[in-house]
Amino acid sequence: MIKLVNVNMNFQGKQILKDINLTIEQGEIMVIIGPSGSGKSTLLRLIIGLLRPTSGEIWVNGREITRMTEDELNQVRLEMGMVFQYSALFDSMSVGENVAFGLRQHTALPEEEIWRTVRRKLRMVGLRGQENAMPNELSGGMKKRVSLARAIAINPHIVLYDEPTAGLDPIMSNTIDRLIVSTRRMIDATSVVVTHDMSSAFHIASRIAMIFEGCIIETGTPEMIKESDNPIMAKFIRGGSAFPEGKGRSRV
Known part of the structure; x- marks a missing residue:
C-alpha cells in the first residue's frame, strides 16, 4: 500500500531523513518509533504529500506521488485520513460539524446521509450522541x-x-489503542502510527520500524523488536536517558 524508496529529506541545510526504504503492506499497522527529532512526523508528512522529499520515490496505492501536482495529490489524499497529535479540531464547529467537514468538502452526499455517517462514525469511537458538543467541552x-x-x-x-x-492518561491511552486496532478491522485500513509510547507500540503494531538520526535502523514484528540485540533499540525500549555511541547493527 505504501512504499518509500531511497527517500532523503533535507531542510535548511540539515538532513532530516537519510536513505529511507520502507514497505507498508495492505491492512497492517506499521508503528514508527524513535527519539524526538528523529524524523518520525516528517515521514508522515511525506506520505500524505504535505512535504516533498529532496530525493527518492514515495508510492501510495501503486502511484508515485513525489512529482504529482497539488490537484493530483488532493485526489490521493481522498484515500487518506490523518489524526493529528493535538487533534486539530475546529473550535468554532460542533463535534458533528467537525466530523462532517471532509464529507462536505469532498463528496456530494445529501445532508441527511452526511449526518447518518457522522452519527455512525461517532458511535464507532464511543461518542454516541455527542454531535452537538463543542470541542472546548x-x-x-x-x-x-x-x-x-x-x-x-x-x-x-x-x-x-x-x-x-x-x-493522555494510561486508561485513555489504552482506549485509543483499542480504537486504532478496531478501526483497522472495521474499515480495512492500512495504518501508520508515529509514537514514542512503547507500551502502545507493542499493543497495536503488526510491525515496528525505528528511526534514529534520520535512518531506519531496524524493522520487525513486536516480538522481533523486543528481542533485538541492537543497543540503540534496547536502550529506547528500556527508556534510557542516553543512547550508546554509534548506530549499532542495522537490521532492516
Missing part, C-alpha cells in the same frame, strides 16, 4: 476520538496517526 481523550471519527468519515484506505496517545 471535551476532554483530551474525547478530542482524540473526534479527530479519529473525522479521519475515517470518508472510509479512507490509509489512516495516519501522529502521536495519538500523547498527553
Whole structure:
C-alpha cells in the first residue's frame, strides 16, 4: 500500500531523513518509533504529500506521488485520513460539524446521509450522541476520538496517526489503542502510527520500524523488536536517558 524508496529529506541545510526504504503492506499497522527529532512526523508528512522529499520515490496505492501536482495529490489524499497529535479540531464547529467537514468538502452526499455517517462514525469511537458538543467541552481523550471519527468519515484506505496517545492518561491511552486496532478491522485500513509510547507500540503494531538520526535502523514484528540485540533499540525500549555511541547493527 505504501512504499518509500531511497527517500532523503533535507531542510535548511540539515538532513532530516537519510536513505529511507520502507514497505507498508495492505491492512497492517506499521508503528514508527524513535527519539524526538528523529524524523518520525516528517515521514508522515511525506506520505500524505504535505512535504516533498529532496530525493527518492514515495508510492501510495501503486502511484508515485513525489512529482504529482497539488490537484493530483488532493485526489490521493481522498484515500487518506490523518489524526493529528493535538487533534486539530475546529473550535468554532460542533463535534458533528467537525466530523462532517471532509464529507462536505469532498463528496456530494445529501445532508441527511452526511449526518447518518457522522452519527455512525461517532458511535464507532464511543461518542454516541455527542454531535452537538463543542470541542472546548471535551476532554483530551474525547478530542482524540473526534479527530479519529473525522479521519475515517470518508472510509479512507490509509489512516495516519501522529502521536495519538500523547498527553493522555494510561486508561485513555489504552482506549485509543483499542480504537486504532478496531478501526483497522472495521474499515480495512492500512495504518501508520508515529509514537514514542512503547507500551502502545507493542499493543497495536503488526510491525515496528525505528528511526534514529534520520535512518531506519531496524524493522520487525513486536516480538522481533523486543528481542533485538541492537543497543540503540534496547536502550529506547528500556527508556534510557542516553543512547550508546554509534548506530549499532542495522537490521532492516
